[in-house]
Amino acid sequence: MIYSASPLAVIIFFVFVAAVLGISFYFAKRTKSSKGYFAAGGTIPWAVNGIAFAGDYLSAASFLGICGMIAIAGFDGFLYSIGYLAGWIVAMFVIAEPFKRLGKYTFTDALDSKFNSKGIQLMAGISTLIVSLFYLIPQMVGAGALVTPLLGLPHWVGVVIVGGIVIFIVSTAGMKSTTYVQFLKGTLLVIFSFVVVVLVLNKGITKNPSEDYHQFITMTASEAEASGYTITGEHTDNGRTFVEAENEGTRTWWELKTVRGKEVLFETLSITEDAEGNQLYNGAPKEEERFYSVGHVSEIIQDEISVDETGPLGPFRFLSTLEDSTVVRFPSLIFEHEGEKIQLWYQEETPGSKVLRPGLKFKVDEGSTPISKLNFVSLMLALFFGTAALPHILIRYYTVPTPGAARKSTIVAITTIGFFYILTLYLGLGAMINGVIDVESSNMAAPLLARYFGPVLFAVISAIAFATVLGTVSGLIVASSGAVAHDFISNFLGTKLDDRKKVLAGKIAAVAVGLIAILLGILFKGMNVAYLVGWAFAVAASANLPSILMLLFWKRTTAQGIIASIITGIVSALGIIMLSPDMFIRYGLAPEKAPFPLSNPGIISIPLSFLALIIASLLTQKKAGEKVSQEVN
Amino acid sequence: MDHSSSTPFNEGADVIKFKTRIGIILFFIYAAVYGVFVAINTILPQSMKINVLFGLNLAIFYGFLLIILAIIMGLIYNAVCSRKERQYEESNL
Numbered sequence: 001m002i003y004s005a006s007p008l009a010v011i012i013f014f015v016f017v018a019a020v021l022g023i024s025f026y027f028a029k030r031t032k033s034s035k036g037y038f039a040a041g042g043t044i045p046w047a048v049n050g051i052a053f054a055g056d057y058l059s060a061a062s063f064l065g066i067c068g069m070i071a072i073a074g075f076d077g078f079l080y081s082i083g084y085l086a087g088w089i090v091a092m093f094v095i096a097e098p099f100k101r102l103g104k105y106t107f108t109d110a111l112d113s114k115f116n117s118k119g120i121q122l123m124a125g126i127s128t129l130i131v132s133l134f135y136l137i138p139q140m141v142g143a144g145a146l147v148t149p150l151l152g153l154p155h156w157v158g159v160v161i162v163g164g165i166v167i168f169i170v171s172t173a174g175m176k177s178t179t180y181v182q183f184l185k186g187t188l189l190v191i192f193s194f195v196v197v198v199l200v201l202n203k204g205i206t207k208n209p210s211e212d213y214h215q216f217i218t219m220t221a222s223e224a225e226a227s228g229y230t231i232t233g234e235h236t237d238n239g240r241t242f243v244e245a246e247n248e249g250t251r252t253w254w255e256l257k258t259v260r261g262k263e264v265l266f267e268t269l270s271i272t273e274d275a276e277g278n279q280l281y282n283g284a285p286k287e288e289e290r291f292y293s294v295g296h297v298s299e300i301i302q303d304e305i306s307v308d309e310t311g312p313l314g315p316f317r318f319l320s321t322l323e324d325s326t327v328v329r330f331p332s333l334i335f336e337h338e339g340e341k342i343q344l345w346y347q348e349e350t351p352g353s354k355v356l357r358p359g360l361k362f363k364v365d366e367g368s369t370p371i372s373k374l375n376f377v378s379l380m381l382a383l384f385f386g387t388a389a390l391p392h393i394l395i396r397y398y399t400v401p402t403p404g405a406a407r408k409s410t411i412v413a414i415t416t417i418g419f420f421y422i423l424t425l426y427l428g429l430g431a432m433i434n435g436v437i438d439v440e441s442s443n444m445a446a447p448l449l450a451r452y453f454g455p456v457l458f459a460v461i462s463a464i465a466f467a468t469v470l471g472t473v474s475g476l477i478v479a480s481s482g483a484v485a486h487d488f489i490s491n492f493l494g495t496k497l498d499d500r501k502k503v504l505a506g507k508i509a510a511v512a513v514g515l516i517a518i519l520l521g522i523l524f525k526g527m528n529v530a531y532l533v534g535w536a537f538a539v540a541a542s543a544n545l546p547s548i549l550m551l552l553f554w555k556r557t558t559a560q561g562i563i564a565s566i567i568t569g570i571v572s573a574l575g576i577i578m579l580s581p582d583m584f585i586r587y588g589l590a591p592e593k594a595p596f597p598l599s600n601p602g603i604i605s606i607p608l609s610f611l612a613l614i615i616a617s618l619l620t621q622k623k624a625g626e627k628v629s630q631e632v633n
Numbered sequence: 634m635d636h637s638s639s640t641p642f643n644e645g646a647d648v649i650k651f652k653t654r655i656g657i658i659l660f661f662i663y664a665a666v667y668g669v670f671v672a673i674n675t676i677l678p679q680s681m682k683i684n685v686l687f688g689l690n691l692a693i694f695y696g697f698l699l700i701i702l703a704i705i706m707g708l709i710y711n712a713v714c715s716r717k718e719r720q721y722e723e724s725n726l
Binding site for chain 2: 075078079081082085086088089090092093094097098101316317319320323353356357358359364365368373376377380381384404407408410411414415418421422425
């Protein structure tokens with residue numbers, strides 16, 4: 001799609017960025033100690049910390065990725081909301097308070113609290129860096145996706161802008177400024193998402209989303225011939241037939257179906273790329289704007305009667321009406337045709353009852369296999385156990401004064417995040433039926449839905465989304481810089497750094513991690529950010545959670561067991577991801593050639609990590625002599 | 634090596650033990666409810682289209698339930714733990 005910058009959006013965006021930088025400057029003057037830099041001095045009130053938790057957690061994955069996935073895959077996208085929220089249960093009931101009691105600045109502090117082991121310090125620090133980088137990738141991808149419609153700039157520019165601002169924020173003021181940025185954007189994100197949902201419900205469901213929504217052409221073969229179309233190519237895929245038709249020098253792709261004995265052509269969206277990399281959008285250069293945003297309802301059944309529009313609907317009635325209606329989705333396929341690469345999106349009428357239950361993305365129903373079901377279970381397992389193992393979430397327990405405050409801030413976070421995740425269902429479905437989906441990037445569904453309701457809302461929502469990325473990336477970079485300065489340089493290498501030098505080392509690390517994140521954000525352009533975060537959760541759940549849980553609840557845990565668990569978790573989770581069908585697509589290879597059939601590693605890597613910890617701990621009982629009490633407290 | 638907390642605080646061992654036990658019990662309850670949800674999605678996906686309440690199918694209803702249940706259980710957990718902490722503080726005055 002072609003996006004042009006809205007002056008209002010640009011102004012509001014820069015006001016937000018200025019506010020964020022202002023907060024950073026303000027706190028930079030007050031942050032002198034390492035305790036202040038890495039843990040905000042442990043002085044953040046629990047209510048503020050709770051909202052900041054939400055601001056930290058409601059990242060690009062939640063706002064951009066989940067809404068986008070719901071917009072294209074319905075309920076399957078909402079499964080991410082459910083899984084992400086459920087993960088907080090582990091954090092709240094099992095991790096929050098013990099973690100606060102154990103550590104000082106970083107995740108490693110807690111793991112190493114009873115052992116003082118160089119191996120733990122090194123491996124936990126590495127694990128923090130890897131998980132944070134995995135989590136950073138989708139945030140940067142989201143930043144790039146946002147900047148295109150907001151400022152009319154290329155994807156990579158967005159990544160560089162976010163990277164640059166965040167490096168500045170983190171390298172100036174650390175955790176306190178990060179906390180208040182997250183608090184601000186968390187509050188605004190929930191409020192304005194609620195506003196968009198109210199507008200979606202107030203509008204209800206309509207067959208014609210807007211006056212300028214593209215009316216997709218359907219014509220019989222004889223009508224096409226009479227209009228001057230000539231069939232110039234054909235491709236079949238999974239029983240579907242697509243034909244290339246040329247008219248007045250423009251070649252477009254159509255789906256060919258037989259309806260009541262007649263051959264009928266249905267318009268599709270397509271991007272054709274020749275050997276030199278030149279692209280045509282629906283047969284024309286992108287600038288001609290023949291590539292449309294999509295998503296509509298073809299039949300609406302309200303109270304068992306077919307209607308053209310429903311008018312305002314309540315939240316439950318919206319869902320039940322949509323379930324009885326028929327949605328036109330645009331699945332995609334990619335194929336080669338006469339030396340050209342074709343990416344095509346075709347219309348698929350989907351009953352609402354299928355949209356609002358599992359199966360459109362995760363193959364657990366029609367067309368499922370044992371592997372596809374295992375993949376789904378693996379994802380849900382990683383989401384459940386991943387949250388409590390994310391270093392940038394865990395360090396937030398050090399910013400509050402007491403374990404009780406850690407618990408209370410987690411509850412504030414769950415309430416805020418839970419409310420937001422219910423909103424994501426309406427945001428995603430609203431995008432699905434209101435013709436705002438950019439098929440090239442599902443990540444933009446929520447901001448484009450806001451644009452559907454007016455430029456002001458779009459500008460505010462986009463600026464908040466940008467701040468969302470800023471806040472989350474800031475938190476991740478603080479966690480990473482803590483791993484380098486505190487865990488690696490100070491603890492592992494034993495370099496004696498005074499407070500000022502420790503903060504300086506953290507800032508240098510923040511710049512380095514930020515630069516790596518910028519590079520990865522550019523490389524992973526186009527992938528759904530919620531899906532990418534699913535991988536970060538899997539790596540975190542595999543590398544970190546077994547160690548945390550066993551340290552807390554198994555008295556025979558040893559330092560060697562923890563080290564073995566972290567190494568096994570990282571290697572197995574990363575190995576499975578790198579050899580997965582999804583990564584093979586990324587490598588430009590056929591996914592069926594991937595040596596490992598699962599794309600979500602959790603179901604293999606989490607048990608392996610537990611197993612490694614148990615075996616290594618049992619083997620090193622006498623040697624290490626390091627038993628921890630069942631109650632580390 | 635200094636791994637001590639960044640801020641000082643004082644808690645009784647009994648209070649900690651109590652809160653840990655309550656937390657684990659609530660965790661297993663929620664994990665079971667979540668596990669059933671994943672199992673239904675995997676083994677009986679067709680049952681997710683059954684209309685349950687307010688015109689919502691089982692998939693949506695169960696999804697909302699999991700989110701709201703997490704909030705309610707969190708509030709219960711906090712209320713119970715806070716009461717215990719208050720009792721401890723009062724007994725140590």
